[in-house]
Amino acid sequence: MKTKIPMRILTVMSMLGVLVGGGVVFGTNPVEAAGVAVSISAPAEVVKGSSFTVSVNIGSVTAFDAGQFDVSFDESLLQLDGVTAGQIGATQIPVDLWNKIGTGTYRIIVNVPGVPGVSGSGSLAVLQFHAASSAVGTSALNLSNGFLNNNLATQISATWTGGSIIVCNDLVITTTSLPNGVVGSAYSAALGASGGSGSFTWSLLSGSLPSGLTLNAAGTISGTPTTTGAFTFAVQATDGHLSASKSLSIQVSLKPGDANGDGLINTADISKVERIIAGLDSATSGADANGDGLINTADITKIERIIAGLS
Ligand SMILES: [Ca+2]
Numbered sequence: 001m002k003t004k005i006p007m008r009i010l011t012v013m014s015m016l017g018v019l020v021g022g023g024v025v026f027g028t029n030p031v032e033a034a035g036v037a038v039s040i041s042a043p044a045e046v047v048k049g050s051s052f053t054v055s056v057n058i059g060s061v062t063a064f065d066a067g068q069f070d071v072s073f074d075e076s077l078l079q080l081d082g083v084t085a086g087q088i089g090a091t092q093i094p095v096d097l098w099n100k101i102g103t104g105t106y107r108i109i110v111n112v113p114g115v116p117g118v119s120g121s122g123s124l125a126v127l128q129f130h131a132a133s134s135a136v137g138t139s140a141l142n143l144s145n146g147f148l149n150n151n152l153a154t155q156i157s158a159t160w161t162g163g164s165i166i167v168c169n170d171l172v173i174t175t176t177s178l179p180n181g182v183v184g185s186a187y188s189a190a191l192g193a194s195g196g197s198g199s200f201t202w203s204l205l206s207g208s209l210p211s212g213l214t215l216n217a218a219g220t221i222s223g224t225p226t227t228t229g230a231f232t233f234a235v236q237a238t239d240g241h242l243s244a245s246k247s248l249s250i251q252v253s254l255k256p257g258d259a260n261g262d263g264l265i266n267t268a269d270i271s272k273v274e275r276i277i278a279g280l281d282s283a284t285s286g287a288d289a290n291g292d293g294l295i296n297t298a299d300i301t302k303i304e305r306i307i308a309g310l311s
């Protein structure tokens, strides 16, 4: 019968390089055998000229004591301004030294003072960057020449995964105004934006579109207005990372001759103008069919001409 060795003792034995199950295991535990994951946590997209931080994250590690790695990037797009301490569990991981060793490549050395070792997950360091103010593009953010060791001065196996950052122009909505709408007439207007990564999803942020109109994700406002009025609303465009919003408005009026505001011009509008002239109904903008600012029999004549296809 085999003697069962408690997991905690097994871990200590394996860290010490004790013979376990016929093989010598140096400085590893079951998690680290596959390699501790070291990866970049960075914004996918930054606006040119802006400052941002990048975290060099580390997965679960046991008795970590010190490490070194190189970070490299496109210097025409990104500049490294500083490197500050990471944190594993509750323990800070001091950056002892960071130094430029080549074009766009910096070497960073982190070291926990003394030999207590730190276990847990977190970050090895935090990098302070700013994006170039005049150039846009995509920069790789590579990690290389990485080496980690535990408090026994033994290498900790690790996999190093970099990333990339898009430097772009700020996302702005370029539409300054929208065409007016007419009750009963088809309406279509395309919203525009620039910057970001160039593919936008649109939505209504606040307010209301004229009834009968909708905004689709591609940024087209379309439909057929059903009521008059001035409608003010805010739209938002996002490229998935950055977003911008803008307040816009659409004025909807009646078609000249559409005295009753139903979107159609027919004999009901003649009756409506007659009622307005007789003082039975309030004036409507559509009743002024000939656009002279007055509502009188000349508008009835105009409506008849419109119905007959004469004008
Ligand atoms: Ca009408």
Ligand SMILES: [Ca+2]
Pocket (backbone or CB within 6 Å): 287, 288, 289, 290, 291, 292, 293, 294, 295, 296, 298, 299
């Ligand atoms: Ca008139």
